[in-house]
Amino acid sequence: MQSIRQAANFFLLITLALIFIAPIALMIMGSLKPDALVLPESGTLKAFLPDSVTFDNYKDVFSRINFGRFMFNSLFITTMIVTAGIIVNAFAAYAFARLRWPGRDLIFSIIPALMIIPIEAIAVPLFYQVTLCGWRDTYFVQIIPFIANAFSVYLFYTFFIGFPRELEDAARIDGAGACRIFLQIVVPNAKPVFATVAVLTFLTQWGAFLWPLMVTSGEAVRPLPVAVAAFHTLPPLQWGDILAFGVMMVAPILAVFLVFQKWFVRGVVSTGIKG
C-alpha cells in the first residue's frame, strides 16, 4: 500500500517537473535545430530529440543584429544597478536598523508602501522627469531610477535588525566607529543577504522591458529584452534564431544563480522571504 502511494507521488512529481521543464527544453533543443524544422516538429517528440544538431541559429543571431552590443548593454546596466543597489540599500537599511536619527521611524514606515508600487504606475511621470533632465537614450536613465529599492532595503533591514547586537557592541568597545563596524563586522557576516539581494535585483532588472522601451530609441544603449522584441518582428520570422536568442539571454541569469546559489538559499531562509 505504502509503495503504491509512493509510486503515485513520484509519478505526480515527475509529471509536474516535466511540465515545468518542457518550455526550457523546447527552447534549448529548438535553438540547436535547423530553422526549417523548428515549427513542424514542435508538436512531436522530435521537439525534444533533434535528429541533427547545428549552431547556425546562433551564428544567425550574431549576423542579423548586433547581439554583442545588446548583451553588453544588459550586462552593464544590470551590473551597475546590482552593485550600486547593494551599496546604497545596505547602507540605508543599516541606518534604519541601527542608527538613531530624527524622522527615522516615519521614513521607515513609508518603505513597505513603496514596495507595492510597480514601475508601470510611475513610468509616465518618471518619463517626464528624465526627459526634462535630458537623460533619454543613456545608460544613466536605465540605472539611476533603480538603484534605491524599497524591497532591497527591507530585505537588508530584516537581516540587520536580527544581527547580534553584542558583536557591534564588542567592536565599539574595541574602538571601532559606526562605519568600520558596518564594513568590517556586519558586512562580512551578511553574505547571504547580499547574495539574495544581488540575485533578486539581477533577475528583475535583467528582464526589464517597459522602461528601457520608453526611454531608449537607438540600439546603442538598448538592453536584450527590448532587442528580442524587435528581433521577433524582424523579417523573415525564423523561430530557430529567436530560440537561440532566448537561450543566450537566459544563460547569464543561470550563471548568476549558480554562483550565488549557496548563499542565496541561506539568505532566503534567514530573511524569511519566499519566491
Place this chain on the structure above:
Amino acid sequence: MATVDFHRVNKIYPNGAHAVRDLSLSIMDGELVVLVGPSGCGKSTILRMLAGLEEISRGEVLINGSRINLLSPQERNVAMVFQNYALYPHMSVRDNLEFPLKMMKTAKAEQRRRVEQVAEFLKLTEFLDLKPRHLSGGQSQRVAMGRALVRDPSVLLLDEPLSNLDAELRLQIRGEIAAIQRRTRQTTLYVTHDQVEAMTLGDRVAVLRDGVLQQASAPQELYQQPVNMFVAGFIGSPGMNIFPTIVRAAQDGRISINFGSRKLLVEPPREPAGFNQLRRYVNVPIYAGVRPEDFTCSDSVSEKNRVQIKVKAAETLGHETIIYFTLPILHTETSVPQGADRFRPDLIDTASGVSEMALRRPSSQRVETGSILTIGLETSKMYFFRPDGTTIT
C-alpha cells in the same frame, strides 16, 4: 589599574523607564565587584553605562578620578566580555585578539607579541588559527577573555559571562576567571543574576533591585548582615525564609513572636540581633526571617521553641536535603504589614495565606513527602524586618 566611582548615576530611557536610580558605588583598584540582582534590575545597564554603550542620564562616572561621561568606549579604555562571547565569527582567534590592538593602532610587532602573550596565558596558542565556530564553549569564553585582556584595559567588564555554559564548565570557568583576576589584579565589574556566582567571585557584592543599589558588602557580611528583606531573601540558596509575625510582650517583660500559629519565646541567651530595638515593635506587624540552615534539631532548643511541620516536598542533593513546607499566616492575629510583600511576593503569598519555607537537613535522615517533622527554632539566629523591609538591628 584603576578606580571607578559612580556618583548618583541615573539612567532614564526615552520611554520614561527609570532603569538605574541614584547609584553611588566606588570600586577600588584591583577589586572585583559583582553586581547581582534579578533580571531587569538594571545591573547590565550599569555595566553598559560604564562601558560607554549607554548614555548616562544623570550623575557622574569617574575612572581614576576623571569624569568619563562623554568619552567614547575606546577613550575610557574599558574592555568587556559578553554573555554570548561576541567573537567575530568571520575572524580567526588571532584576528579576534588583534582587533582591539589594530583599533588602537598598536605597532604590528607589538600586536603580535601581545596576542601571543595573552594566548599563552590563556592556553589558546594552538587555537590561534581557528575560527570561533570550531571552538568549544569554554574555549570561546577564554578567547573572549583574551580579547578583553589583550589591550590591558583599566577596567574589565564581564556581563553574565558564564550563563551560556553547562553546569560543569561553569564551575571550571568560574575558577579560571577568579584565578585570572587574582593574577592580573585587574579592576573588574562583573554582572550576574546568579547569587552563588556573585558570592564565590566577588571581593564585594552589590545587590540591586529595580535599579536601586540595596547593599554593597563583602559576601560574608552580605549573608550575615543583610540590610533589608530583599537582600536577605535574595542571597542564599534557598534564600532566607521570611514570614509575617507580631511581637508580643508579656507582663513580666519577656517577648514572644509568632511562627505561624505558634508563639516562640525570646529569652536570654537567645536574643536575636537588634533585640532591644525589637521591643519598639510590640504589637506591630513586622517580618521575621530565618535561614534554611538555622532551623536546628528539636532537642537543642527548649520545648517551647519546637514546631511540627508537614513536609510538602523534599529535594535530596546528596550531602543535604532541602525540605519545603508552608507556614500559615494568621490573619486573625497578624495582619500582614502593608505594602511590604512587594519585596518578595514569591515568598509571601498573602492571597493563599501561607509563607513558603525551606529548611536544610543532612541527608542522613530520610524524609518522606507528607511526613510530620519536629524542628527547633533558634531565636538568636532570627532576623527581623520593619514593615518597610529594612532590617531591625
